Amino acid sequence: MIRIASLSTAWRDRARNGETADRGVAMLTAIFFMVIVAGLSVVLLSVTLSQQAPTNTAQKSTKTIYSAQAGLQAALGVIRTANGVRNTAGEVLGAVEKLPCTMGGTVEGAGTGTSYQVDLNYFTLDPSGRDATWRAANKMSCTNGSGVVPRANGTGVLVKPTFAYIRAVGVGVTLRGQAASVGNRTLSAVYKFKVNSSNMAGGFMFANNGAYCLHAVSETAGSEIQYKPAGSCTDTDKELWTYSTDYRLKLSHTARNGSLGLCITGPAVDGQATQNALLQPCKATNDPDRWNQLWSWTNSWEGQQKNIGNGPSNYCLTSGEGPNFSTGRAQVAIGCSGTFNATPEVGAGAAGKLTNEIVSYKEFGRCLDVTNGDIDYSFMIVYPCKQDATGTGTNLYWNHKWYYTEPPGGQDRLAGQQITVNYGDATPANNYCFQAAARGAVPDTVFARCTGNANQNWTRVSYTGDYDTSYLFVDFLGRCLTADSANPFVPYGYPFSKVRTAACNGSLEQKWNAPALVVESEFGSFREVSE
Known part of the structure; x- marks a missing residue:
């Protein structure tokens, strides 16, 4: 009996010991799981915290790019409303003294959100694709409240801007722990002014x-x-x-x-x-x-x-x-x-290249003329352009029909050509060539028999992209054909400018057969920039 009781006690003790062991394993498992969860929580927290800054930057970047766009549009609006007086044709002219140099504004309300800062530079040449060094060297002087200062071209003629380079920075609220510029974005664009070059x-x-x-x-x-x-x-x-x-x-x-x-x-x-x-x-x-x-x-x-x-x-x-x-x-x-x-x-009516006439842009309405119809005259003049309302040109006098060739497509100049008239509307064999004066001589122009000499060679320059250097006739010494009103021919009580050569200076007196057209405005060359 004693043996049986001992065996029963042994089994009961063993069962109790096994239950205790199972409880210990469960506790260890729970603790291990808690450690794993805690570790994952730390990892997730770390990942979440690490993504907060990029997310905030991305949000700021999205806002500031729209702010920069708003700055471009605001600047465009100010440029287009910088109006001055009306001309004699009733057209409203722009006023360079009203053009802005810098400007700024808020997008979401003062002090609560993003804003923009805009810098405007003005040029006579297209700044598209140019770098900051070029822009700094070629921009026109501008002062807020006074606008743009027209630039002298060396002849007393003041040149107004034809292009505006607009740089708009979208500015957002500074992010914690980051530089103020982080997340700001900058856009640039070029505005081409509407220019009325019509006379x-x-x-x-x-x-x-x-x-x-x-x-x-x-x-x-x-x-x-x-x-x-x-x-x-x-x-x-x-x-x-x-x-x-x-x-x-x-x-x-x-x-x-x-x-x-x-x-x-x-x-x-x-x-x-x-x-x-x-x-x-x-x-x-x-x-x-x-x-x-x-x-x-x-x-x-x-x-x-x-x-x-x-x-x-x-x-x-x-x-x-x-x-x-x-x-x-x-x-x-x-x-x-x-x-x-x-x-x-x-x-000038219909006078121009299609009628074989060469129109002075400065004295619009006057054309190159063989003085008094005398091929041997000692100087040439500009004279009211002759007209033929049939549109055929057959009724034009020979002394107004001057023949030359415009540069072919894709080129802005054609060198080594002669400018001729057909004396008396006879045959091409009766052509005379336009001739420049020798170096150091009185710079009058004359006609002579075509010999192929250097002083009968001319370069026709069409549009170069820069109005100052466009629509010229350049002689063999690099001088430009000029309507010289300072030394006029006065045969009938009215002064007519002599046609001479002079140093090229971009003045209107040196432009010939330039189109009398209105150049419409353009807004483009949009880029995101970092400078």
């Missing part, structure tokens, strides 16, 4: 050797045109005229913003006797009944035949009977009497 604002039409100007009685259809003493010609809305490429003489103030305007109009019926010239609505350029609004300058303002292709008619603008300038009206009549001398600002 077509209008000019005066003088009569009686400059004593009177033509003055529209009113700016309405049917208005007559009277004379006013030149000294009292101050009503530019009624006294400035434009000779357009469609051979019309228009009252400038009525021909703007796309309007055809009012034109000086001849007889309503072909063959009518002398009558007052009237202002009438300009007809469409393809209207066959526009014949009485077409005028060709051939030393007089000649009208066109009813069949336009047949050339000039016998009608001319005339000073009227008497003429009684104090009370009279401008008239159209069969036969020409009296003269009307247009200032260069009236325009």
Whole structure:
């Protein structure tokens, strides 16, 4: 009995010992699991903390890039509203003194979020793709409140900016533990100004050797045109005229913003006797009944035949009977009497390369001319451009048809060419070559038989990307063809500039057959920059 009891006790003790062992293993397992969880928590916390800074930076970066974009748009708005006075054609001109140099603003409200800081630099050359060193060396002077200072080009002509380089920095709230610049982003863009290079604002039409100007009685259809003493010609809305490429003489103030305007109009019926010239609505350029609004300058303002292709008619603008300038009206009549001398600002009509004429840009409305039609004359001049309203050019005088070649596509200059006229409209064998003066001689230009000599070689320069160096004729010594108004030829009481060569200086006197076009504005060359 004692043996059996001992065996039972032994089994009970062993069971108790096993239960204790199981409890110890469970505890160890729990502790081990807790250590693993704690370790994972530390790792996860570390990962979370390590990603907080990049996440904050990314959020700031997203905000600041939009802030930089806002800065670009804000600057663009200020540039486009920097308006000045209206010109004689009624167009609003930009005011360089109102252009901003630096500016800033907030995006989410003052002191609560992101902002932008903008720097603006102005140039006469395109800054696209240029580095900071180039921009620093070529930017124009600018002061907030005073704007941009036009740059002298060496001839007394002040050049205004044609490009703006805009650099906008988006600025966000400084992140804890990071430099203030971390997360800020910078954008740059280039704005090309809308430039009106047109010389077509209008000019005066003088009569009686400059004593009177033509003055529209009113700016309405049917208005007559009277004379006013030149000294009292101050009503530019009624006294400035434009000779357009469609051979019309228009009252400038009525021909703007796309309007055809009012034109000086001849007889309503072909063959009518002398009558007052009237202002009438300009007809469409393809209207066959526009014949009485077409005028060709051939030393007089000649009208066109009813069949336009047949050339000039016998009608001319005339000073009227008497003429009684104090009370009279401008008239159209069969036969020409009296003269009307247009200032260069009236325009060149259709003259240009297509009519084999070379138009002075400074004296727009005047072209290179063989003086007095004498091929042996000792100097050449610029003279009112001759016109042929048939559009064929066959009615132009030979001394206004100067032949040269423009540079081919993709090139901005063509060297080693001759500029010729065909004396008397004879045969090409009768060509004469335009010739520059020798070094040190009086810089007048003349015509001579073509010999192939160096002084008969010219370089034609078209658009180079820089207006100062564009639309030139350069001679064999590197001098530029120039309309020299300081030494004029005065044959009939009116001064005409001599054509000479001079050191190239970018002035308008040295530009020839330059397009009279409006260059539209552009906003582009967007880049994210780090400098």
